[in-house]
Amino acid sequence: LGASPPPFAVAVLRAVRDIPRGRVSTYGDVALAAGRPGAARTVGGLLSAATRRDVPYHRVVGADGRVGGAGGPAGMSDAGVAERARRTEGVAVGRDGRISAFAERRWPPPTSS
DNA sequence: ATGGTGACGCACT
DNA sequence: AAGTGCGCCACCA
Numbered sequence: 001l002g003a004s005p006p007p008f009a010v011a012v013l014r015a016v017r018d019i020p021r022g023r024v025s026t027y028g029d030v031a032l033a034a035g036r037p038g039a040a041r042t043v044g045g046l047l048s049a050a051t052r053r054d055v056p057y058h059r060v061v062g063a064d065g066r067v068g069g070a071g072g073p074a075g076m077s078d079a080g081v082a083e084r085a086r087r088t089e090g091v092a093v094g095r096d097g098r099i100s101a102f103a104e105r106r107w108p109p110p111t112s113s
Numbered sequence: 114a115t116g117g118t119g120a121c122g123c124a125c126t
Numbered sequence: 127a128a129g130t131g132c133g134c135c136a137c138c139a
Contacts, residue, residue, distance in 0.1 A: 008136060027121050031135080042136040044120035057120080068120045078120095 009046050011035055016047070019059040022089045023107035024099055026063045033108075044068065051078045058082035059089075065102030067093060 006014070011034035018033070019025050025033075027040035034043070040063075047057045058081075062068045067082070086093060092100045099105060 031121085036135065038122085038133090039135040040121040041119055041134070042121090045118085045137075046120095048120050051120090060120080062120085063122055 005035075008034060008036055008039070008042065012043050012046050013050060013053070013055050016050075016055050016057060016060055019056060019107050021056075022091065022105065024059050024061050024065075024091060024102070024105050025107045026061060027068070028063055029106075029108065030060060056085070058085040059091075059107075061099055061102070065099040065106075067097045067099070 012030055015030045015033035016025070027043045028037070031037055031039040031043045036042070043060075047055070047060060051057055067079075083093065091105060094100055
């Protein structure tokens, strides 16, 4: 201890970076991992500003396994990049924009007592 | 300090 | 099954 608690943004970026390749997590889970359950919205806002960082924001999806920002306003440009990144990791997205085997690729695993 | 916004989440109709 | 409304929390003016 000793170090001041990291700003929410830092905690979120760290949580997203912690998502293994080929896996996906939800905004809510990221917020939870960041120590602020319920702040899923804020997580999205932060990721929107981190699309040009080394943060694999493409691994973060909605609670339903739906790719959120992909259909957003200014996210269209990055949507293509994100989609390509997902494909590179073997993560397929259905026609409805839902991740295939979402529950299986979800991170962290819900089975983590 | 107050008000408004937003890559969300969930319940209800 | 699909669409709508309200609530949650952090950040900016």
